[in-house]
Amino acid sequence: MNQNAAAGPPRSAAFEYLTTKKDEFVGWARKFSLFPYPFVTACCAMEFMSVSSTLYDTDRFGAALPRFTPRQSDLLMVVGTVAHKQAPILKKVYEQMCEPKWVIAFGVCATSGGFYQNYAALPGIDKIIPVDLYIPGCPPRPEMVIDGIMKLQDRIARDRHPIVNQDF
Amino acid sequence: MSNADDIFDRVRGGLAAKTLESTVEHGVLAIVVEPAEVAEVAGTLKATFGFDMFLDVTAVDWPDREPRFDVVHHFYSTTDRVRVRVKTRVTAADPSVDTLVPLYGSARYMERECHEMYGIRFRGNDDLRPLLLYEGFVGHPLRKDYPKHQEQPLVPYRKDAS
Amino acid sequence: MNRPPASLPNPIRPAFDKGQTEGSVIVNIGPSHPATHGTIQIVAELSGERVVRTDVHCGYLHRGFEKECESHTWHNLIPYVDRLNYCSALINDFAYCEAVEKLMGIEITPRCRYLRTLLAEYSRIADHLTCVAAALMELGAMTAFLYLVTIRDYVYEHLADLTGARVTYSYGRIGGLAGEVPEGWLERLEEILDEMDTFVDRVHGLVDRNRIFIDRMRNVGVLSVDEAINWGFTGPVLRSTGAPRDLRKDTPYLAYEELDFEVPVGIKGDNYDRYYVRMREMDESRHMIRQLMDRLEPGPINVDDRRCTLPEKDRVYTEIESLINHFKLIMEGPQVPPGEVYSAHEAANGELGFYIVSVGGGVPWKVHVRSPSFVHMGGVHRMLDGYQLADIIPSFGSVNMIGGECDR
Numbered sequence: 001m002n003q004n005a006a007a008g009p010p011r012s013a014a015f016e017y018l019t020t021k022k023d024e025f026v027g028w029a030r031k032f033s034l035f036p037y038p039f040v041t042a043c044c045a046m047e048f049m050s051v052s053s054t055l056y057d058t059d060r061f062g063a064a065l066p067r068f069t070p071r072q073s074d075l076l077m078v079v080g081t082v083a084h085k086q087a088p089i090l091k092k093v094y095e096q097m098c099e100p101k102w103v104i105a106f107g108v109c110a111t112s113g114g115f116y117q118n119y120a121a122l123p124g125i126d127k128i129i130p131v132d133l134y135i136p137g138c139p140p141r142p143e144m145v146i147d148g149i150m151k152l153q154d155r156i157a158r159d160r161h162p163i164v165n166q167d168f
Numbered sequence: 169m170s171n172a173d174d175i176f177d178r179v180r181g182g183l184a185a186k187t188l189e190s191t192v193e194h195g196v197l198a199i200v201v202e203p204a205e206v207a208e209v210a211g212t213l214k215a216t217f218g219f220d221m222f223l224d225v226t227a228v229d230w231p232d233r234e235p236r237f238d239v240v241h242h243f244y245s246t247t248d249r250v251r252v253r254v255k256t257r258v259t260a261a262d263p264s265v266d267t268l269v270p271l272y273g274s275a276r277y278m279e280r281e282c283h284e285m286y287g288i289r290f291r292g293n294d295d296l297r298p299l300l301l302y303e304g305f306v307g308h309p310l311r312k313d314y315p316k317h318q319e320q321p322l323v324p325y326r327k328d329a330s
Numbered sequence: 331m332n333r334p335p336a337s338l339p340n341p342i343r344p345a346f347d348k349g350q351t352e353g354s355v356i357v358n359i360g361p362s363h364p365a366t367h368g369t370i371q372i373v374a375e376l377s378g379e380r381v382v383r384t385d386v387h388c389g390y391l392h393r394g395f396e397k398e399c400e401s402h403t404w405h406n407l408i409p410y411v412d413r414l415n416y417c418s419a420l421i422n423d424f425a426y427c428e429a430v431e432k433l434m435g436i437e438i439t440p441r442c443r444y445l446r447t448l449l450a451e452y453s454r455i456a457d458h459l460t461c462v463a464a465a466l467m468e469l470g471a472m473t474a475f476l477y478l479v480t481i482r483d484y485v486y487e488h489l490a491d492l493t494g495a496r497v498t499y500s501y502g503r504i505g506g507l508a509g510e511v512p513e514g515w516l517e518r519l520e521e522i523l524d525e526m527d528t529f530v531d532r533v534h535g536l537v538d539r540n541r542i543f544i545d546r547m548r549n550v551g552v553l554s555v556d557e558a559i560n561w562g563f564t565g566p567v568l569r570s571t572g573a574p575r576d577l578r579k580d581t582p583y584l585a586y587e588e589l590d591f592e593v594p595v596g597i598k599g600d601n602y603d604r605y606y607v608r609m610r611e612m613d614e615s616r617h618m619i620r621q622l623m624d625r626l627e628p629g630p631i632n633v634d635d636r637r638c639t640l641p642e643k644d645r646v647y648t649e650i651e652s653l654i655n656h657f658k659l660i661m662e663g664p665q666v667p668p669g670e671v672y673s674a675h676e677a678a679n680g681e682l683g684f685y686i687v688s689v690g691g692g693v694p695w696k697v698h699v700r701s702p703s704f705v706h707m708g709g710v711h712r713m714l715d716g717y718q719l720a721d722i723i724p725s726f727g728s729v730n731m732i733g734g735e736c737d738r
Contacts, residue, residue, distance in 0.1 A: 041368045041391055042734055043416035046460070046497045050486065053479040068364045083737075085302040086369065086390045087323040088338040089362050115409070118316045119309050120301075120394035127325040139497050194432050194671045220559050223674075224700040228687055240685065242672055242700070246559060246573070249580040253672060274562025277708030285396075295345065300389035300737055302341035309397055316397050322339050 011167075019168055026161040030074075030100065031153040032062040037073035039093060042080030044107035047139040056142035063149055070096040075152075076129075081109035082122045094129045100161070102132045102152060107139050114138060172250045179217050179252060183209060196242075198253040203239070206256050207266035210241065214271055219243040219252060222272035225279060227286040231312045236260040239288055241268070258288065267293035285310040344373040345385040351377050357719075361390045365468045365723045369733045370707070372714070372722065379718045384711045388704070391733040399697035403663025404430055404504060407697065412498040414699060415735040418457035418678045420449045420489075423502030428583065429673035429684040430504050433666050434637060441629040442506050447585040448622040449501070450675075451615040452519075455526070456485050457678035457730075458566075458608040458615075465605065465727035466537065469546060474533045481529045484522050491515060504664055505639045506632030516623055523616050530612060538606075547602040551713040551725035554599060561709030565680025565702055566611065567729060570596030570603035577676035588625070589618050604728040638664040663692025672700075679703055679730050703729075703736035 038048060051058055058064040067073035070093045082090055094103070105125050108114040111134045113123035125131060132155070135148040162168065176197040180190050183199060186209055190199040201209050213219040223242040230236055235257040243252045258265060267290040268275040279290040280299040287308040290296065298305060302322060307314050349356060360371040369390035375382040395414065399407055411426040412419040424446045431438065438446070463478035486496040492515060493499040493508065501508045537543050553563065555571045568575055576593045578586040594610035596603025632639040640659055641652040668690045674683035680702030687696040706729050713725045 038364075039362055042393075043413055043498055045368060046416060049460075049463075049479055050483050050496075053483065054476050055480060055483045066364070080368070081391060081393055083390060083392050084319065084322055085341045085392060086361065087321065088341060089390070091323050092338055093362055116393045116398065118394035118397050119314070119319050120392045120397075122321070123319075127321075128323045130326075141496065193669065194673070196672055198670075221564075222562060223681070223683060224672075224685065224698070226685060226698045228696050242683070242685070244681075246575050246580075251672065251674075272562070273560045274705050274708050277704065281704070297343055297345075298389070299387075300392040302389070303343050304339065304341075309394070312400075314397075316394070316401060322341060 022163075022168070023159070023161050024157070026163060027157040027159060030161065031156040034061075034063040034075045034102075034149075034153075035065060035067045035073040036063055036075040036077045037068070037070055037093065037097070038066050038077050038079055039090060040079045041082060041086065042107075042109065044080040044109070044139040047142060047145065048077070048079045048106065051142040051145045056146060058146065058149065061146070061149055061153065070094075071098070073097060074101050075104065076101065077104045077106050078110045078125050079106040081107075081114060081116060082125050083120050084122055085120075087122050087128055090125065091128050102156070103129055104133045104135060104148065104152065105131045106135050106145065106148075108136050109138075111136055171248075175217075175245075175248050175250050179213070182216060183212060196251045196253050198255060200255045200257070203256045203258050203265050206239075206241070206254065207268065207271075209254055210243070210268050210271055213243055213252060213254075217245070218247050219245045221246055222268060222274050222278075223251070225268070225275065225282050227282055227288050227310075229286060229310065229312045234259065237263050237286060237288060239263075239265050239282070263287055264289040264291050266291050269293050284308065287311065341390075342371065342387050344387075346373075346375065346383070349375050349377075349382070351375075351382055353377065354382055359722065361387075365727065367464070367727070367731050367733065369737070370726070370731060372726075374714070374719070374722065376719055379720070381714055381717055381719060381722065384714045384722075386707050386710055388707050388731075388733075388736050391737040393734075393738070395699065395738040396697060399694055401693065403692045404666060404694060405659070405663055407694070408502060409498065409500045412500050413734050414701065414738065415457070415677060415679065415682070415703075415732045416498055417460045417732055418453035419498045420453040420501060421457075421675060421677045422682065423500065424450055424584070425673065425675035425677065425682050426684055427502040427504050428675070429671055429686050430664075430666060431638075432671050432673055433669050433686060433688055434504070434664070435667075436505050436633055436635055436638065438506060439630050439633055441627060442631050442633070443585050444622050444626050445507060445511065445631070446502070447589070448619055448626075450584065451618050451622075452485065452489070454678045455612050455615045456482055458612050459485070461678075461727070461730040462533070462605060462608055465724060466533075468723050468727050469543065471537060471543070474536050477529045477533055481522075481526050484525065488515070488518055488522055491518075503632065503638075505635055505637075506630075510631055516626075519619070519623065523619060526612075526616065530609065534609065544602065546721075547605060547724055547728075548600055549598070550601050550717055550721045551604075551728060552598060552600045553713060557712060558599065558709075561712060562705040563680065563709055564705075565676070565678070566604055566607045567680065567706065569594065570607045571599035572596060577674060577681060581674075583675060585622065585625075589621050591618050601724050601728045665690065665692055666694075674700070677702060679706070679732065679735070682735075699735075699738055701735040701738060703731045703733075704738070707731060707736055 105111045133152045188200045221244040228238040241254040284298045354377040371387040373385040459482045463475045467475035493501040645652040666688045670687045672685045683700035685698040689695045
């Protein structure tokens with residue numbers, strides 16, 4: 001979701017007001033109804049289970065209902081180390097998701113490979129897919145995950161959301 | 169435990185003809201045999217001495233030594249509760265050992281892993297596809313001459329990746 | 331943004347690509363699937379709903395643990411070892427530390443022995459909680475999952491008070507432990523064990539005599555004793571078939587010889603037995619922890635041996651010998667004499683063995699992990715073939731495959 005500078009003809013103030021309000025409304029709706037696809041591989045899964053459960057609920061943020069198919073989800077949470085063998089699967093899942101989509105790199109292994117700097121582990125998923133939010137930690141505490149999700153929600157709220165064409 | 173020592177003495181006695189060296193260290197009897205004898209020794213251990221569980225097969229790489237690889241098998245007896253290690257030395261030119269798949273079903277996956285990591289060929293195991301590594305991976309990573317950082321990515325990295 | 335995607339390489343070669351029977355279909359399950367516990371791919375040939383044969387592929391979480399081991403000091407490996415079976419990380423720590431201590435000829439202090447046993451049982455409880463919670467969630471019993479994960483969260487917070495981390499602790503050290511138990515920790519342990527009794531009883535009430543649960547789990551995924559031993563199954567899976575094999579009783583280590591506990595054993599070797607064996611093992615673990623809490627005596631945690639124990643900080647800053655000792659232990663690692671050892675513990679999934687080869691020096695020559703999950707993956711097709719497609723999920727969940735341990 002890039003912030004494009006308006007490249008077309010100059011717009012009237014009323015049009016800009018309309019699109020800003022539309023963006024705020026759509027941003028509010030999208031940020032509070034995230035459908036995560038938990039691409040779970042390794043130890044961070046334990047913290048992912050904890051953060052989705054009763055004590056550190058992500059349901060309060062609208063981000064708890066996992067959709068286990070990429071066609072129905074908009075938030076790809078890559079939880080844990082991605083090995084080179086798993087990389088084609090991750091890329092395929094990312095490509096199967098529809099726009100708008102966001103990617104969270106959950107944990108240090110997804111961010112940069114962690115302390116597995118060897119032939120087997122992908123040194124960070126941003127080598128193959130674009131990432132919107134990095135949550136470091138090995139594994140990160142649930143409070144940190146919630147902080148990360150809230151930052152992503154702020155970003156979604158501030159973002160432009162073209163729905164009819166790229167101007168509106 | 170004297171019970172374990174008795175069992176080890178019996179095993180050593182029974183396999184004396186095929187054993188090159190044997191020691192008992194840290195509670196495990198370790199015997200060294202010729203590569204061609206491994207399957208027969210394993211069969212004797214299972215049939216005569218009751219080592220019914222196959223624990224592990226792995227290899228150790230000694231690049232400055234000829235023969236280069238040590239192939240190490242571990243067996244466990246659930247009735248006598250003792251372990252035996254069977255080691256054999258194979259050369260880099262012909263790193264082959266007979267398979268234990270006819271004796272133990274669990275040998276299939278472990279031999280696949282040993283093959284892809286070290287290049288040890290298990291004669292008779294027809295399924296030596298990569299298990300932990302992937303199709304198209306060239307080389308045997310756990311050998312000492314494979315550099316740790318040499319990656320073989322399946323998906324090419326993005327151009328604006330950091 | 332709208333160009334067609336380039337085709338991605340297939341990382342595996344399945345064992346079969348044509349069906350054996352008339353009209354059968356080949357279906358790929360995983361590796362990114364909610365019920366395959368992260369990273370297993372099962373290529374199944376189905377004839378209707380019945381699974382004819384399966385080809386299980388692991389390795390999607392291969393992180394090169396054994397290669398990493400050859401370039402780090404013995405102490406630096408402890409975080410790597412933690413992340414093998416990440417549900418019960420302390421058991422891995424202690425199994426590895428004990429293997430190295432055997433090579434060095436070190437005997438740990440009594441307090442350390444009791445604490446290690448207590449923490450190993452505590453970790454085993456956390457692992458069984460996770461396994462049973464995930465298995466029940468996959469069948470649809472979301473309430474039971476939430477109960478068990480809540481109590482597991484209390485355990486994690488409690489262990490974070492002790493070790494500083496919730497999931498992967500790095501608490502074991504060669505020759506002892508990282509630090510002493512804080513004030514009030516044992517009282518809180520008592521409270522958590524009592525709460526756990528309540529929560530586990532609730533789960534028993536929800537699930538044990540539930541018609542749906544019994545129909546889905548009884549006589550599904552059946553293994554016989556001989557089959558289980560032939561395919562290398564150990565741990566709760568082997569015990570569910572009826573064989574009372576448990577390394578804590580058969581070849582006792584740590585403080586297990588002094589404790590009074592039973593080894594729960596199943597009758598048929600099906601999924602229901604595996605679930606019940608794990609629930610009973612949690613009861614036995616709680617019983618063991620209560621006995622150990624009574625036996626704990628004050629004393630030193632780390633063995634007083636310069637070869638592996640870091641000296642106290644005040645001595646490091648005032649004495650030159652302690653400074654050099656500390657420096658060498660950190661930079662070069664503890665010097666372990668040449669030799670090899672195979673040392674196995676009863677982890678939550680079965681026999682976790684470390685085969686360590688040392689050539690002297692502070693860095694290992696080879697560390698090999700005999701992980702129970704990897705061996706189980708070789709035999710799991712015996713539990714899947716012949717049953718229905720929907721039975722793959724509970725059968726697979728009852729084996730408790732942990733990716734970190736399986737793929738290393």
